[in-house]
Amino acid sequence: xxxxxxxxxxxxxxxxxxxxxxxxxxxxxxxxxxxxxxxxxxxxxxxxxxxxxxxxxxxxxxxxxxxxxxxxxxxxxxxxxxxxxxxxxxxxxxxxxxxxxxxxxxxxxxxxxxxxxxxxxxxxxxxxxxx
Numbered sequence: 001x002x003x004x005x006x007x008x009x010x011x012x013x014x015x016x017x018x019x020x021x022x023x024x025x026x027x028x029x030x031x032x033x034x035x036x037x038x039x040x041x042x043x044x045x046x047x048x049x050x051x052x053x054x055x056x057x058x059x060x061x062x063x064x065x066x067x068x069x070x071x072x073x074x075x076x077x078x079x080x081x082x083x084x085x086x087x088x089x090x091x092x093x094x095x096x097x098x099x100x101x102x103x104x105x106x107x108x109x110x111x112x113x114x115x116x117x118x119x120x121x122x123x124x125x126x127x128x129x130x131x
Contacts, residue, residue: 005069005088007034012065012093027062055101056121064092 014030017023025033039047046056068090076082091108098104099121104114114120 008060008065008069008090008093009088010034011060011062012069015062015065054121055098057098058094059096060093061095064090064094066090066092068092 010030010033011027014023014025014027018027035047037047039045045053069088071088071090073087073089074084075087076084094105096103096106102111102120104111104120111118
């Protein structure tokens with residue numbers, strides 16, 4: 001099993017293209033493509049900022065969008081007997097993650113109990129069925 005971090009790699013390419021004077025989309029367009037466009041496609045009421053909605057967010061440091069994203073890392077999957085999977089990650093890029101307004105990842109570490117003892121977030125139901 002492998003998890004390739006497409007969202008961060010897209011942001012990395014957008015930032016690099018802008019720095020090289022060959023932009024193909026703005027950072028704002030890339031963020032919308034990764035959030036609002038995907039939510040619309042899946043029929044989810046998510047991916048945009050609206051008063052009263054849940055606050056799920058990722059804090060990304062553009063300075064961390066570098067070659068470290070392509071580094072090879074493995075992480076165990078406890079629910080699958082500890083099977084190790086390949087992951088692409090960079091704690092220099094992702095500084096914090098909040099689910100429903102609650103911090104679950106900061107400064108390279110998950111919050112105590114996250115993913116086991118503490119439940120965060122909910123499943124998002126689609127507003128409509130996709131054909």
